[in-house]
Amino acid sequence: MNKLVIGSFKEFEQYVGKELGTSEYLRITQDQINKFADATLDHQWIHTDPERAAVESPFKKTIAHGYLALSVIPYLWEQIAEINNIKMLINYGIEKLKFNQPVMVEDEVRLKVTLESLTDLRGISKAQLLAELEIKDNKKPAFIASIIFLYHFK
Template sequence: MSRLIINNFNEFAQHIGQELGVSDYLTITQEQIDLFADATLDHQWIHVDTERARTESPYKSTIAHGYLNLSVLPYLWGQILEVNNVKMLVNYGIEKLRFNRPVLAGDAVRLRASLVSLANLRGIAKAEIKVSLEIKDSPKTALDATVVFLYHFQ
């Protein structure tokens, strides 16, 4: 898979209203879920107790934390876009975030991203990116949101 390469604000602006790309699939493992539970102190059984989930959960499996799904966005975003000549990138915000469907342990997810808007704030590019975390073989996305990044170009 090839990434879209952006070297400056004007190149970025040419993609307003367009899909920027789709990442490769990433499988969410039980090990990742367990490590995330340890990092966030969220050990709710629906995430970490595989036996109980198999018998009591409507999904018959453990599910990834919603914020774990959100946390893989930067990794997947890096597969879609390479922005050069940047001093710093800042996560500025997340708007309209919706968790639509749980990601089960073993599900593969990928990111689809489109550039909604790009504003020049005195040399800082404020990019609003519509993202969807797709689940392989599922018509429903895991999450949809608009993420906002600040690119400080050199």
């Protein structure tokens, strides 16, 4: 996989409206789900109790928290693009988020990103990325959302 390397607003600008790439797959484990439950204090059984989920869940296994699926965006985004010459990156927002499909334990997910828009806000670059979290061997993505990052280029 070739990582996209961007060093300035002008370099970034040429990708508006284009797909930037797709990350490698990441397996979601029960250990990750349990640690996320601990961090967020969300221990709902559908996430953390494999025995109960096998009997009572319509999926017959545990599922990852929707916000856990969102939280892997930065890790997967770094596999797609390397943004250089920045002083700071700020996670600015998420728009039009729709969870389409649950991510089940041991599913493999990857991120596909298109640059929707890039705006120069007096020296700060506002990048709006269409992010789709694909689930291996599943036609429906886990979610689709517009992720907004602010890049402060040097």
